[in-house]
Amino acid sequence: MPMSAARHILTLSCPDRPGIVAKVSAALYEGGFNVLEAQQFDDLETGSFFMRVAFDGAKDTADVAKLTAAFDTLAVAYGMTLSLRPAARRKRVMLMVSRFDHCLADLLYRWRSGELKMDVVGVIANYPRETYDNIDFGAIPFHHLPVDQQTKMEQELQVWETI
Known part of the structure; x- marks a missing residue:
């Protein structure tokens, strides 16, 4: 029986600019992850961008570690504050x-x-x-x-x- 893929939740905020959704989606795709749901919000008054993505596809902690490294790079490039956690964590x-x-x-x-x-x-x-x-x-x-x-x-x- 194949190992089930763990679900995770990514939340992030950063100054708004074009390409954020594309970069986040690309990082998930390149890591072999599947987006289950995604929400985003642009605060036009403050110029801030907020996003929440639920995804699966992680077979082990090495997958998540690689994804974390990819998002650390994105965080620096886009000035992001982000959080990545297992969906099962209450x-x-x-x-x-x-x-x-x-x-x-x-x-x-x-x-x-x-x-x-x-x-x-x-x-x-x-x-x-x-x-x-x-x-x-x-x-x-x-x-x-x-x-x-x-x-x-x-x-x-x-x-x-x-x-």
């Missing part, structure tokens, strides 16, 4: 919520049902826990970090310390 996620809880409820539901493959490590809110009495947090840590115009910078530092 993301650790800190959820941040304001007063209205409908999005939080949806995210927690989809996480609990297995639709969102992530590990929820906590919730940060700028309103007290009682505001979300209808939400079942279970054992998820809840962090109340209030904010107003005068304390915005201080609260942002607290968020980073909590994360």
Whole structure:
């Protein structure tokens, strides 16, 4: 039975310019990888380019090492910040919520049902826990970090310390 190809996720950002998608696609093709899905976004206000590519084709770690070397070269040439990870690796996620809880409820539901493959490590809110009495947090840590115009910078530092 043939060995299955491991799926990976590549995310990158860099200053926008022509040819980025072509170079990324060529590096994947030349490495023997197959693109499963790709999304891109050009931020016209900042001139930044963002891309996420899911692909497979890696039979072993040597394939991934060669691809990493190819992307390191691209990163230098295009000023890219990039991340390459196995698709099976779950993301650790800190959820941040304001007063209205409908999005939080949806995210927690989809996480609990297995639709969102992530590990929820906590919730940060700028309103007290009682505001979300209808939400079942279970054992998820809840962090109340209030904010107003005068304390915005201080609260942002607290968020980073909590994360």
